[in-house]
Amino acid sequence: MIAAVLVATLVQSRFIISLLNYSLVYVILALGLQLIVGVTGQLSLGHAAFYGIGAYASAIATTRFGMPWVVGILLAMAFATLGSLLMSLTVRTRGIYFAVATLAFGIIIHLVFVNWVPVTRGTMGILGLERRLWGQWRIDSPQGYFLFLAFVVCAVYVFLARLTDSRFGRALKAIRENELAAQSIGIDVTRYKIKSILIGGATAGLAGSMMAHLTRMVTPEPFGWWKSIVLLIMIVAGGLGSMPGAAVGAFVLTLLSEYFRGYAEYSMLAYGLIIVFFMIYLPEGLAGLWHIIIQKVRWGGRRAVW
Amino acid sequence: MSLAIIINGLVVGCIYSLIALGFSMIFKASGLTNFAHGESVTIGALLGFTVLKVTGLPFGLSLVLVFILSGLLGILIEKLAYRPIRVKNAPEINGVISSVGMILILANGAMLVWGAEPLAYPASIGGSLFQILGMTVSSYSLWILAITALLMVVLQVFLNRTMLGKSMRAVADSMLLARLTGIKVDRIISLTFGLGAAFGGVAGVLFAPIYYASFDIGVIGLKSFAAAILGGYGNMAGAVTGGLLLGVVEAVGSTTISSVYKDAIAYGILIMILLLKPSGLFGHEVGRRA
Amino acid sequence: MAILEAAGVSKSFGGLMVLRGVSLTLHEGELRGLIGPNGAGKTTFFNILTGVLSADSGRINFDGQDIGSYPIHQRARRGLIRTFQIPQPFSGMTVLESTMTGTHMYYRAEVWSSVLRTRKEREEEEEARAKAKEILRFVGLADRENALCANLPVGEQRLLELARALAAQPRLLLLDEPTAGLRASEKEALKEVLLEVNKKTTILLVEHDMRVVMSLCSRISVLSYGELIAEGTPEEIQRDPKVIQAYLGEGAIAT
Ligand SMILES: Nc1ncnc2c1ncn2[C@@H]1O[C@H](COP(=O)(O)OP(=O)(O)OP(=O)(O)O)[C@@H](O)[C@H]1O
Numbered sequence A: 001m002i003a004a005v006l007v008a009t010l011v012q013s014r015f016i017i018s019l020l021n022y023s024l025v026y027v028i029l030a031l032g033l034q035l036i037v038g039v040t041g042q043l044s045l046g047h048a049a050f051y052g053i054g055a056y057a058s059a060i061a062t063t064r065f066g067m068p069w070v071v072g073i074l075l076a077m078a079f080a081t082l083g084s085l086l087m088s089l090t091v092r093t094r095g096i097y098f099a100v101a102t103l104a105f106g107i108i109i110h111l112v113f114v115n116w117v118p119v120t121r122g123t124m125g126i127l128g129l130e131r132r133l134w135g136q137w138r139i140d141s142p143q144g145y146f147l148f149l150a151f152v153v154c155a156v157y158v159f160l161a162r163l164t165d166s167r168f169g170r171a172l173k174a175i176r177e178n179e180l181a182a183q184s185i186g187i188d189v190t191r192y193k194i195k196s197i198l199i200g201g202a203t204a205g206l207a208g209s210m211m212a213h214l215t216r217m218v219t220p221e222p223f224g225w226w227k228s229i230v231l232l233i234m235i236v237a238g239g240l241g242s243m244p245g246a247a248v249g250a251f252v253l254t255l256l257s258e259y260f261r262g263y264a265e266y267s268m269l270a271y272g273l274i275i276v277f278f279m280i281y282l283p284e285g286l287a288g289l290w291h292i293i294i295q296k297v298r299w300g301g302r303r304a305v306w
Numbered sequence B: 001m002s003l004a005i006i007i008n009g010l011v012v013g014c015i016y017s018l019i020a021l022g023f024s025m026i027f028k029a030s031g032l033t034n035f036a037h038g039e040s041v042t043i044g045a046l047l048g049f050t051v052l053k054v055t056g057l058p059f060g061l062s063l064v065l066v067f068i069l070s071g072l073l074g075i076l077i078e079k080l081a082y083r084p085i086r087v088k089n090a091p092e093i094n095g096v097i098s099s100v101g102m103i104l105i106l107a108n109g110a111m112l113v114w115g116a117e118p119l120a121y122p123a124s125i126g127g128s129l130f131q132i133l134g135m136t137v138s139s140y141s142l143w144i145l146a147i148t149a150l151l152m153v154v155l156q157v158f159l160n161r162t163m164l165g166k167s168m169r170a171v172a173d174s175m176l177l178a179r180l181t182g183i184k185v186d187r188i189i190s191l192t193f194g195l196g197a198a199f200g201g202v203a204g205v206l207f208a209p210i211y212y213a214s215f216d217i218g219v220i221g222l223k224s225f226a227a228a229i230l231g232g233y234g235n236m237a238g239a240v241t242g243g244l245l246l247g248v249v250e251a252v253g254s255t256t257i258s259s260v261y262k263d264a265i266a267y268g269i270l271i272m273i274l275l276l277k278p279s280g281l282f283g284h285e286v287g288r289r290a
Numbered sequence C: 001m002a003i004l005e006a007a008g009v010s011k012s013f014g015g016l017m018v019l020r021g022v023s024l025t026l027h028e029g030e031l032r033g034l035i036g037p038n039g040a041g042k043t044t045f046f047n048i049l050t051g052v053l054s055a056d057s058g059r060i061n062f063d064g065q066d067i068g069s070y071p072i073h074q075r076a077r078r079g080l081i082r083t084f085q086i087p088q089p090f091s092g093m094t095v096l097e098s099t100m101t102g103t104h105m106y107y108r109a110e111v112w113s114s115v116l117r118t119r120k121e122r123e124e125e126e127e128a129r130a131k132a133k134e135i136l137r138f139v140g141l142a143d144r145e146n147a148l149c150a151n152l153p154v155g156e157q158r159l160l161e162l163a164r165a166l167a168a169q170p171r172l173l174l175l176d177e178p179t180a181g182l183r184a185s186e187k188e189a190l191k192e193v194l195l196e197v198n199k200k201t202t203i204l205l206v207e208h209d210m211r212v213v214m215s216l217c218s219r220i221s222v223l224s225y226g227e228l229i230a231e232g233t234p235e236e237i238q239r240d241p242k243v244i245q246a247y248l249g250e251g252a253i254a255t
């Protein structure tokens, strides 16, 4: 947070600040997805749907109903949670079937964004979003937005990191590692899976609101299924199961892809190559790499078991 | 509702079936659900476009050429992206994630090669329209039906009569047993990926004239996956029936319910099946391999 | 008092009858052996008792309640805890974490108390950690606390299974071949552990090593081709012609 304040005061370039803002939104998304995929082990390919639901909920609440952004954020999280509840019906399916069901769910929601014109204004999108937080209190400067986002990211990070490191988190990891064994010691697997999906979905809704008011508009385009996959790539690169990994993965990859915006055609290709590369050579992601380095240092290079 | 709609549904259903076969084959042989399988359709359609344009070969021969090229590409991809993970005995999810990455590589690679604009096949392929039993049908539709049927027969003969086909079935039944009987399992899996991709490629060439060829048509793969599940995942006959059924249901649904949500219907069916009867409509026991 | 009453439990896979009307009653405090040749249906019986599989017919009473329709975790919550013949470790967790997970049902902390780190939550975590450590010391894994479960050798995997099960504070502990793959010295140590556990917990022990069963159990039930063919003290079982018959040709009766 202190670093964020420093950055905000020191960096004057609008370009860099907006780059950072984008990246922070993706950090929120990746953290939430990490809880579902990396910690609970449920390969969700529908995360972008809740991101979109949050963006639309917030946009509609603030533009059409003139509500302050704070209410928009809360509604974004509420609707995204509701959407997740719907998707969590699919927890009864297992393994690959869950992945496919969530992918299909994400595509259906995206179709709704595109085609439910009276509400979402279809591909024209909702424009002119304000950043009126509450009353007359607004965040208009990019630096201000950055600080606000940094605060939100920290809150989400602490929330999820603590959650992962607790009785609750152990139950989720137990489900990831071995559902049968988890049940055999009294863990209600279905309930925990659903909770993890709801929490992940709520954070995606939050991210949606953040992105909507960052770009001041909402169109269906960023919420397609490929976005879910990009998010997956971020957490894979960062290291499945690791919250710091998710944050770093999302931050670095977004920075890179936004920085190399001119080469957008290549960025998806690069994402693909990254994910395959990591799965083959470094399935533990950057977090795994970090562990190896730490171990090497600590053991003077003698042992690298982890 | 007219018979023509059903015929149309069957035609699209044939395409689904061809793709669904690849999904099931690959799953049966290697235990992997290859999310990127839909991209073999993309590549096939685009390759077909180039082959037709550059070589001027007749459609039938182009089809054969694409079959071979896609097959080779399938084998190559298996070697590069899936085998290294499979031999490490990594968690199942890793292979799936890798295949998700392959989607991006293939689709966007295709975009770099062929551009982002949809490419239309020569109109002559669309065939002529004619009347039968009071319906207007294009001769191309009949071609699709005929070629699909032919491929099914060839596949059946291949799997049941040839040594290679029998080895493939053996691997699909039990990797361990196959290995014990001296079958080179890795090679067979690689060939199965090739065969699946070849079928996908042909599906792409058949599909392009009634749609178009473009880097982003690979999502048809997900619908075909729905078809494979519908008929019972890992089951060849099921893949075909599932494909035809999905084609018809979708055609009927989009005229009677909603055409913008046509895709949503297919995906909705997919979710329903996964929730209610993951073994497929006619399935008994399918699903995850041990 | 009977803690477990299974009556007429039958199960078939396809055409294969694996259990044929198995009835078994366990009394509180017992250390009962369940033996039988390979494929007799012992593991299947465990799977049915714990809810992994559902029986085709028959009734299961645990602690006076018919639990036949309960899902796995609810049976566990009533104190019916098992280990697995093929260890089912939480591979990516450390030994300590895995054992702490075993205590799951005894604590309440959920989302908000975990995130806010309330005093209650911190106390619970402290207690869970202490309990887990104590159990690890008890089974002899104290020095492996921070090892990753996946990295333990076979023998320690068994102890790890046992530790996780003990952390769940079973009322009835079902052990599926806990000594398989253990060295003789390890088996001796485990026997001591089991006797100690038995002071507070009823145990149903599936075991192929006859020396272990005969020396530990006060009563033994014998399953063969899905039927209970005998029940009695170790001496009675060793003399029982039906048992000898069942094992004949396998040469599995060691003593
Ligand atoms: N899920 C299943 N599907 C089909 N058959 C099964 C299944 N589980 C067990 N069997 C069969 O049921 C029979 C009993 O198996 P079970 O594992 O219960 O035996 P067991 O007494 O535990 O043997 P062991 O001493 O080798 O562990 C065996 O013939 C086995 O092949």
Ligand SMILES: [Mg+2]
Residues within 6 Å of the ligand: C042, C043, C044, C085
């Ligand atoms: Mg057994």
